[in-house]
Amino acid sequence: MRLREWEVCARLAAVPHEAPGSESVSDNENLTVKQQREKRRAEKVAALKKKQQAEKVRNRITVLGSIAAGAGVLSLIIAVVITSATPPVDPSTIEVEGVQEIEGLQATHVQTAVDYDQTPPAGGPHNPAWLNCGIYEEPVPNENAVHSLEHGAVWVTYDPAQLSEDEVGQLRGSVPSTYMIVSPFDGLDAPVYASAWGYQVALDGVDDPRLDDFIVKYRQSPEAPEPGALCSQAVDGPGKIS
Amino acid sequence: MSIAVSTPSGRTRLAVVGALLVLVALVAGVLLGRATASSAPATPSATSAEAGFARDMQTHHAQAVDMAILVREATDDPEVRLLALDILTAQSQQMGQMFAWLVSWGAPQTSTEQPMAWMSRPALDGGHDEHSESHVPGERMPGLATPEQMAALADAEGVEAERLFLELMTEHHIGGVEMAEAVLARTELPLVANLANGMVQLQSKEIDYMRELLEARQ
Numbered sequence: 001m002r003l004r005e006w007e008v009c010a011r012l013a014a015v016p017h018e019a020p021g022s023e024s025v026s027d028n029e030n031l032t033v034k035q036q037r038e039k040r041r042a043e044k045v046a047a048l049k050k051k052q053q054a055e056k057v058r059n060r061i062t063v064l065g066s067i068a069a070g071a072g073v074l075s076l077i078i079a080v081v082i083t084s085a086t087p088p089v090d091p092s093t094i095e096v097e098g099v100q101e102i103e104g105l106q107a108t109h110v111q112t113a114v115d116y117d118q119t120p121p122a123g124g125p126h127n128p129a130w131l132n133c134g135i136y137e138e139p140v141p142n143e144n145a146v147h148s149l150e151h152g153a154v155w156v157t158y159d160p161a162q163l164s165e166d167e168v169g170q171l172r173g174s175v176p177s178t179y180m181i182v183s184p185f186d187g188l189d190a191p192v193y194a195s196a197w198g199y200q201v202a203l204d205g206v207d208d209p210r211l212d213d214f215i216v217k218y219r220q221s222p223e224a225p226e227p228g229a230l231c232s233q234a235v236d237g238p239g240k241i242s
Numbered sequence: 243m244s245i246a247v248s249t250p251s252g253r254t255r256l257a258v259v260g261a262l263l264v265l266v267a268l269v270a271g272v273l274l275g276r277a278t279a280s281s282a283p284a285t286p287s288a289t290s291a292e293a294g295f296a297r298d299m300q301t302h303h304a305q306a307v308d309m310a311i312l313v314r315e316a317t318d319d320p321e322v323r324l325l326a327l328d329i330l331t332a333q334s335q336q337m338g339q340m341f342a343w344l345v346s347w348g349a350p351q352t353s354t355e356q357p358m359a360w361m362s363r364p365a366l367d368g369g370h371d372e373h374s375e376s377h378v379p380g381e382r383m384p385g386l387a388t389p390e391q392m393a394a395l396a397d398a399e400g401v402e403a404e405r406l407f408l409e410l411m412t413e414h415h416i417g418g419v420e421m422a423e424a425v426l427a428r429t430e431l432p433l434v435a436n437l438a439n440g441m442v443q444l445q446s447k448e449i450d451y452m453r454e455l456l457e458a459r460q
Contacts, residue, residue, distance in 0.1 A: 062255040069262030076269040107443050109451035128451065129324055150444075151332070222436040225444050228339075229332035234324060 094217040096210050099201045107150055107225050114143050120157045120185050120193055121146050122200040133231035135172050136183035138239030145181055145237075149197040152220040152227030156211070157185035158192045163206065171206045179219055179231050197224040284431070288349040291428035294360025295438070296340040297353050299421060302383055303333040306414055309387070309407060312395050316403035321455060329411070329448070339437060356380035365427035373424040385417015401459055408456040415445040415452070 031039065105123035114125050121142050130147035131140055145155055158171060171192065172182055185193070190202035194211055196218035203211055220227045286292035310330035314323050344351055353359070356379035365371045377384075387395075387410045395406050422441040429435055 058252055058255075062252075062259065065259045066255075066262065069259060069266060072266045073262060073269065076266065076273065080269065080273065107447040109447060128321065128328075130328070222433070222440075225440040226332045226335075227440075228335035229328060233327060 089216065091217045091221065094213050096201055096213045096217060098210070099199055099214065102198050102200065105198055110143070114146075116142060116146070118195075118200060119188070120155065120195055120200075121149075122195040123149055123197040126150065129235045130229075130231065131181060132234055132236050132240070133179055133181050134236075134240050135242045136181065136237050136239050137241050138183070138237070139185060140181065140183045140237035144235055145183070147234075148181060148231050149195065150225050151179075151229040151231050152197075152224040153179045153181055153231050154215050154219045155181040155183070155195045156192065157183055157188065157195070158206075159186065159188040159190075160184045161186070162188070162191040167206045174206070174211070175215065176219065180215070183237070194218075196221060199223075285347050286349070286429075286431065286434075288347075289353075289355060289360075290349075291360040291363065291425055292431060292434045293344060293347060293349045294353065294355070294358075295421065295425040295429075295434065296343050296349075297351060298357050298360070298383055299418070299441075300337045300340050300351075301357070302386060302414075302418055302421065303337045305386060305392070306330070306333050306411065306418075307337075308392065309395060309411055309414070312392075313403055313407035316395075316399050316407075317401070319401075319404055322404045322407065325448070325451070325455070326407070332444070336437060336441070343433065358383060360428070361421065361424045363428075365424075366430065367427075371424070371427055373420065373427070383417060384420045385414040387414065405456060405459050408452045408459070412449055412452045412456070415449045419445050419449075 108125040109128045110125045126146040127143035131144035191205050192203040194214040307330045310326035314326045358377050359379040361373050361377045422438040426438050
């Protein structure tokens with residue numbers, strides 16, 4: 001493209017060269033002094049035009065190149081910012097302060113009441129029927145809820161004596177809609193507990209940031225015996241509101 | 243570009259463009275480094291114990307799902323129907339997990355080897371355990387019901403279907419536990435070990451429960 005423009009310049013420059021009336025322009029010696037002067041002038045003009053044209057082309061290349069490079073740098077910087085702003089969440093890197101690990105839990109099916117080592121329970125023998133996940137406003141049977149823990153649910157229990165109604169509402173609204181049980185549990189030694197199969201944490205209240213961390217780390221965790229098994233289609237406890 | 247070099251102002255512009263290109267290359271390099279630096283976990287090969295387990299256990303689970311569907315259609319008994327629902331949904335979900343392992347490992351869902359070949363090979367400690375000695379590649383997987391038994395379950399109704407289901411599923415679970423224990427002796431991948439541990443833990447207890455249910459139906 002540049003070459004072609006050069007050719008155009010050269011042709012333009014040649015036009016005054018072949019001025020009308022000059023019959024033997026190729027021979028300098030046949031030209032008058034005036035004609036020679038005009039020819040030199042024409043050559044100078046042509047050279048100047050050539051130079052200007054070349055500069056124009058150079059400018060265009062530089063501008064376009066700079067824009068392209070600038071856009072490239074900008075998009076890379078944006079990419080860096082975006083990727084650093086949302087780092088991948090690896091559950092194994094989440095540390096929930098104060099979490100208790102319970103080992104040696106048995107997944108036995110029993111039809112009887114179970115005396116659990118933890119209050120609230122965080123795994124162990126359980127009823128063959130799991131508790132349908134959801135929000136409950138009355139205490140739910142431990143033996144059914146523990147079966148849901150086995151299926152990867154997180155059970156959030158709160159002591160109604162230690163939370164206001166607003167706080168209970170906030171708690172109910174702050175958890176995922178599946179594989180979660182929220183229910184009252186009388187006589188807890190902390191306002192709120194979060195429990196998964198084999199893991200449990202006592203929380204200071206509904207604003208305790210460890211609640212979200214616990215749910216992200218343990219809900220449907222591969223450490224549960226059967227994550228992803230159903231948490232519906234079995235039994236409802238009393239006072240299920242959603 | 244060769245034209246631009248010929249004048250001082252062209253050289254300046256060239257330098258600017260050049261510097262920008264270098265910057266682009268640097269940033270790209272940093273990004274590339276970030277993307278590739280994370281320690282890649284080991285990927286099991288298509289003939290590994292992990293891949294063999296993922297395929298064979300999908301086949302094994304698929305039959306359990308079939309049995310559970312058959313018994314739910316054959317009886318109204320709430321205990322057996324709930325147990326069957328538990329088994330069929332849990333094992334379907336696990337089949338999905340194992341299917342996705344193979345996809346992410348770039349291993350085919352269909353083996354180029356006989357079923358159970360992985361189980362007949364030595365364990366991680368290099369020794370031959372009871373699994374590698376008792377299993378011949380290509381033979382029926384442990385606990386798998388025969389086509390005749392499946393047909394009988396499909397034909398049965400009521401308490402007869404419940405009994406047959408409980409008997410077949412107990413054998414099926416015993417075989418499943420055996421396969422899960424075999425892969426536990428052959429893998430160091432937490433992904434695989436977690437699921438296999440869950441199967442051992444769950445199915446062992448379900449075996450006890452099914453024996454109780456069976457006893458109550460004799």
